Amino acid sequence: MIRYPGATLANVNALVDAEKPGWRADADARTAAIVAAGEFSKGPPSWSDIKVVFMRLQSNKCAFCEFPLGGEFAGKATQDVEHYRPKNAVKAWPKKSKTPKYAFGTGGEGEGYHWLAYELSNYAAACKACNTARKSNYFPIANVRGAVGATAAELDAAELPYLIFPLGDADEDPETLIAFEGLVALPARPADSHAHRRGRITIDFFGLNKREELWEDRFRAISALFEAVDVAKTNPDPARVEMARRRISDMTSTSGPQAACARSFLRLLEQDPARAWDYYVEADAFVLKEREKRAPKLP
Structure with missing residues (x-):
């Protein structure tokens, strides 16, 4: 919110x-x-x-x-x-x-x-x-x-x-x-x-921690943000760095998807990258597990 x-x-x-x-x-x-x-x-x-x-x-x-x-x-x-x-x-x-x-x-x-x-x-x-x-x-x-x-x-x-x-x-x-x-x-x-x-x-x-559609939406936001921050910090190509910075700005703007979560994650990336990585790994594992639960069981 x-x-x-x-x-x-x-x-x-x-x-x-x-x-x-x-x-x-x-x-x-x-x-x-x-x-x-x-x-x-x-x-x-x-x-x-x-x-x-x-x-x-x-x-x-x-x-x-x-x-x-x-x-x-x-x-x-x-x-x-x-x-x-x-x-x-x-x-x-x-x-x-x-x-x-x-x-x-x-x-x-x-x-x-x-x-x-x-x-x-x-x-x-x-x-x-x-x-x-x-x-x-x-x-x-x-x-x-x-x-x-x-x-x-x-x-x-x-x-x-x-x-x-x-x-x-x-x-x-x-x-x-x-x-x-x-x-x-x-x-x-x-x-x-x-x-x-x-x-x-x-x-x-509002069930903000219980709804699958919100977990997925937030994960997409922090995943894209993590990758964009990595490019902005490590890529030698100035054009790609500028593109990544624009993407970070877009994702954390008012119109960005799940902007509150994205802004919070960006602050953590800046203040404590190791902890942000741990949250990212946990989120990745959690979402994967939830997707596997929902996957249709094949005969």
Whole structure:
């Protein structure tokens, strides 16, 4: 997970106006009707009409796991507009029958944030695995639910949400909360702090260490990065060195695949090459083992 700094509310507003003129005015009217009713009811406009704005701002990656969203013309099969705060009633997380277990509360059930259903600062583009399978109507927090009608900033201050929101600049930088050791995501801040818990819960919530597609995606990123760094440091051909440096810059840019993992691995390559090599070897062995498990058994 990385920050997408271009997704400030002012910029999102301007891009939505350019993509779908009149959408925000229709959204204001719809919000007024929802507030008057005291509950969410779907109607025009459709947030799907402006999904491409968020996909472009996020470099066509899921806001939470950085997995590719499939492109603007892939249809609804691969990506959604995600409501950070659920528009409908909030469900208790984690489920009683499931792990993980925590020694602290995560907010329980609560009334949905119906007044934010058409609030652009409450949107992100997410893959189906994050939005449909995991996010659903869950929203774990450290404190009690905020007041009906409160702004996002007021809610953040009152509720202390555990899930990290990577768009704009209102929330903490995700890379200060989640770090990587090889393919493994870990909380980056001191234990027993709210920041540590945010990292831990976000990792658990979105299954960042459990999903095969993310292991493969991260391995491709660190493998390509390792090779590019090796070329940049050892190749005698200046043209190849320059090409490798451009590739390193691309892989660690906002648009790079699994950029958070790649940036973390690059820092380790610079600070402790031997340890980075060990992580690379472990990742290679792990991915190979997982591929062998999934390989079809021939008669």
